[in-house]
Amino acid sequence: MEEENIVTENILTKKVAKKRSAVDESESRMDISTESSPLNQNLQAPRAKRLKSETRRVAVPPHRYSALKEHWMKIFTPIVEHMKLQIRFNTKLRQVEIRLSPETPDLSNLQKGADFVKAFICGFDADDALALLRLDDLFIETFEIKDVKTLRGDHMSRAIGRLAGKGGRTKFTIENVTKTRIVLADSKIHILGSYQSIQIARRAICNLILGSPPSKVYGNLRSIVGRINERM
Numbered sequence: 001m002e003e004e005n006i007v008t009e010n011i012l013t014k015k016v017a018k019k020r021s022a023v024d025e026s027e028s029r030m031d032i033s034t035e036s037s038p039l040n041q042n043l044q045a046p047r048a049k050r051l052k053s054e055t056r057r058v059a060v061p062p063h064r065y066s067a068l069k070e071h072w073m074k075i076f077t078p079i080v081e082h083m084k085l086q087i088r089f090n091t092k093l094r095q096v097e098i099r100l101s102p103e104t105p106d107l108s109n110l111q112k113g114a115d116f117v118k119a120f121i122c123g124f125d126a127d128d129a130l131a132l133l134r135l136d137d138l139f140i141e142t143f144e145i146k147d148v149k150t151l152r153g154d155h156m157s158r159a160i161g162r163l164a165g166k167g168g169r170t171k172f173t174i175e176n177v178t179k180t181r182i183v184l185a186d187s188k189i190h191i192l193g194s195y196q197s198i199q200i201a202r203r204a205i206c207n208l209i210l211g212s213p214p215s216k217v218y219g220n221l222r223s224i225v226g227r228i229n230e231r232m
Helices: 002-035 038-052 062-070 072-082 108-122 154-164 166-178 195-209 214-231
Strands: 055-059 085-090 095-100 139-144 181-185 188-193
Touching (some): 055 108, 072 108, 085 108, 095 108, 108 139, 108 188, 154 166, 154 181, 166 181, 166 195, 166 214, 195 214
Antiparallel strands (some): 139 188, 181 188
């Protein structure tokens, strides 16, 4: 009888051990499946994307290296002290890198800082580009002369001359009337200002590219701006 009891006890202990091992395997499979499930990957994805988007990079062309080095403190000071961002110049990639810091009060400061650096790289004066940090309704628009009219050789040079005017007089007049800032970088044109001002300045520049005399463009500008001021 004792031998039979021992045999039955051994059989029961083996069955219990098998059941426990089966339960442990099922639990481990559940853990693995939950870790590698698409749901968890989707939950982790937004966080990784947010961390990656906390940095803005602005490429610096070779002809702007010396200007960036000369005016670095004018760029560094407002971004670090006023916007509470971190900035550095990556010498290997030739890029200005801006990222958030724990002291940054507003996430929108990151985009403002990137726009400020981009404006300086486009050729705007650092003092003029500072307005992008202070005001919310300022933008930069860039287009090329070929977007308006296909010109080559001397025709392109004459168009650029019409835009600038003698001693830059035409460009300064458009800037003063429309309250914008304009940079002529070879065949590219950059305009800094409010949305409405950019549209008026661009229309005047397009008319000059198409061959309109400056006197006619000045008259149209003053009439348009006068009507806008009366509405305001």
